[in-house]
Amino acid sequence: MNAEDCSKLRSFPPTIKWPSLEDLHLSGCSSLENFPETPEEMKNLKMLILNGTGIKDLPCSFHNLSRLWHLGIRGDKMCKIPSVIGMMPGLSRCEIEGGGNKGKVSAKHAERLQGILVTHSLHSLNMSILSLTNGNLSDDFFPLAVAWFPNVKFLDLSGNNFTVIPECIQEFHSLLRLDVDDCKHLQEIRGVPPNLKTFSALNCKSWNPMATSVLVNQEVHQNRDTWFALPGRSIPGWFEHRSWGSSISFWFRGKFHSEALCLAILLKDDLRSSVWIEPILTINGRIFSDSFSRTKVDQLLILHPLTDSPFNEVSFENKWNYLEAKYKYNPNCRMASIAEEIGINISKKNSIIEDIRYSDPYRRTKLMRR
Structure with missing residues (x-):
């Protein structure tokens, strides 16, 4: 059933019994x-989208939508997280956008939600995609969220x-993914x-770089393929090779695994x-990049640019191979170069690297022959 943009629709029948509705x-x-x-x-309803309605909360009987998989509620009327979703362990994707300062998860509401969790033993809730944006969530939300959504994979808490x-x-x-864009406090x-x-973490105006060092810790980025866009005033010290301007390069020989390079x-x-x-990365003039690598940034980007590329499938013929890292950016930006500095770290762990040079090894050989 599709009744989108019926702006004069005020009500449904008080109760609905639609066993075939999907x-x-x-x-x-x-x-x-x-x-x-x-x-x-109602066992067949899988998707329910309520964006831009005047609905402020959901009835307790909502949990009878027992097979609901995707719930979307975006609009300025929603002023709290509907507690009934805690009684729907089959819900896998939930997108709720609140009304900014109108929305608030108070301590009292948090206690109510916690009571629902205990009563229904929802420690195995199957939520994998969760978006709770512009809802004025407070610091008290996180202990509750850990108990309520233990298996979440994509979490958007922007605004x-x-x-x-x-x-x-x-x-x-x-x-796997956490978004806190526009969390100005x-x-x-x-x-x-x-x-x-x-x-x-774009447009986070109150960010204290000294208090968020865990995000730029070397172990965090060398143990996984990360793409972190965050506030920052400098490149972390563990990036051993740096260049001012819009590109950086080095030479390597031997087997080089893509996971070793962090930019x-x-x-x-x-x-x-x-x-x-x-x-954009080029190796011996050949471009290695993929269509999923565009990232929005306002200060600092730390990433593994060769993730999911065919890099490991290529056999390099040259004894020394030349890798150059640069970037493309939004054409609406009029600046010739938007980067203050670029840094490279090459992990020796989990990779076989016979040799690395940050200056031209062929030039060095020519000088020795002379």
Whole structure:
């Protein structure tokens, strides 16, 4: 059933019994303030999209949508996380956008949610994609989230008002991506989930670089294929080779695994807004890049640019091979070069590297022959 953009739709029947319904789309029904009761189990409904409605909360009988897989609620009327979703262990993808300062998860509401968790033993909730944006979530949200969404893989908390991401975030063992863009009060991050690969913290005005050192720790980036876009004033010291400007290069010989290379790009301070960056690597003049490497950045980007590339399948003929790293960026940016500095780190762990040179080894040989 699709009733999108029916702006005059005010109500459904008080109760609905639609056993065959699979998808229900009500986005843009701005006059609809209440979702009907579902007194009987509806086993076939998989997707429910309520973006831009006037619905503020969901009824308790909502849990009878027992096979619901995807729930979307985006709009300024939603002022809290509906507690009933804690009774829906089959829910895998949930996107809830609150009403900015209108939305708030209070301590009392958090206690209520915690009570639901204990009552229903929802420690195995099957949520893998969760977006809770612009909801004014506070610091108290994280201990609750760890208990409520233990298996989440993609977590978007952009536009919220928490000031600290506590150490308990490390208990998200399945988390692969974390977005906290536009969290203007965020000051400190005290832990990194053990399998986190992608992190984005754009426009975080209160960020304290000294209090978020865990994100630029060498072990974090050498043990996984990371793509971190975050505030920063300098490239971490463990990047042993650096270059001012828009490119950096080195020579290598022997077997070189793609996971060994970590790249850092520090943008200039006078950028007015974030830009899209696409790292480009050439080896002996051949381009190695993929279509999924564009990343939005406003200050510092730390990444493994050869992830998912065919790099490891190539046999290099030259004794010494020349690798150059540069980047493309948003063409709307008028600056000739947006990078203040570029850094490279090459991990010797888990890779076989016979030799690395940061100056031209062929030039050195020619000089010796003379």
